[in-house]
Amino acid sequence: MTGERFYTVFETASGFAAIGWNAKGINSFRLPAGTAHEAERALLRRLPDARLVSPPPQIQAVIDDALRYFAGARVDFAQVPVDLGRQEPFFDRVYAAVRALGWGETATYGAIAKLLDTGPEYARDVGQAMAANPVPLIVPCHRVTAANGKIGGFSAPGGSLSKARMLEIEGVEVRDGIVTRNLPQLGLGL
Numbered sequence: 001m002t003g004e005r006f007y008t009v010f011e012t013a014s015g016f017a018a019i020g021w022n023a024k025g026i027n028s029f030r031l032p033a034g035t036a037h038e039a040e041r042a043l044l045r046r047l048p049d050a051r052l053v054s055p056p057p058q059i060q061a062v063i064d065d066a067l068r069y070f071a072g073a074r075v076d077f078a079q080v081p082v083d084l085g086r087q088e089p090f091f092d093r094v095y096a097a098v099r100a101l102g103w104g105e106t107a108t109y110g111a112i113a114k115l116l117d118t119g120p121e122y123a124r125d126v127g128q129a130m131a132a133n134p135v136p137l138i139v140p141c142h143r144v145t146a147a148n149g150k151i152g153g154f155s156a157p158g159g160s161l162s163k164a165r166m167l168e169i170e171g172v173e174v175r176d177g178i179v180t181r182n183l184p185q186l187g188l189g190l
Contacts, residue, residue, distance in 0.1 A: 004023075008053065027083045094126050123147070
């Protein structure tokens with residue numbers, strides 16, 4: 001039974017999202033899309049054997065937090081248990097560092113690489129980890145931006161517009177795809 005994977009789809013203020021889980025934690029999260037079918041299809045590409053079920057209380061609590069987040073409430077997902085599956089060791093380190101970014105706090109791909117004691121050439125690898133992130137929002141890849149102030153790419157529905165909207169929910173000012181103001185950094189040295 002521990003190998004079973006489950007999912008559900010739910011509607012947020014920004015559209016339909018989907019969440020997948022197993023006995024260890026959240027293993028997939030699909031950011032809001034235009035329809036429930038789109039959200040479900042995106043999740044099932046990652047978890048084709050997952051079963052649609054009603055969420056147990058601990059998963060419903062994460063869903064409730066996601067609903068509050070997309071409605072504009074300040075929510076912290078740092079303690080949500082996740083099961084990211086087998087990842088490259090560097091990706092695991094990137095995800096742990098990005099989970100330490102707080103509400104409205106941004107860091108560049110290069111700053112994350114530096115934080116992990118790697119050279120600037122690893123900034124691209126940080127970007128690849130963000131693009132492969134199986135649980136966006138919970139591992140807040142939307143808070144990682146390009147060095148030139150641009151918000152950078154985003155593989156979720158809506159692309160960089162969705163990333164900009166999520167940053168704006170958190171009080172980060174974005175104009176024409178460029179971060180123009182964000183909350184003070186919270187001591188990560190980024």
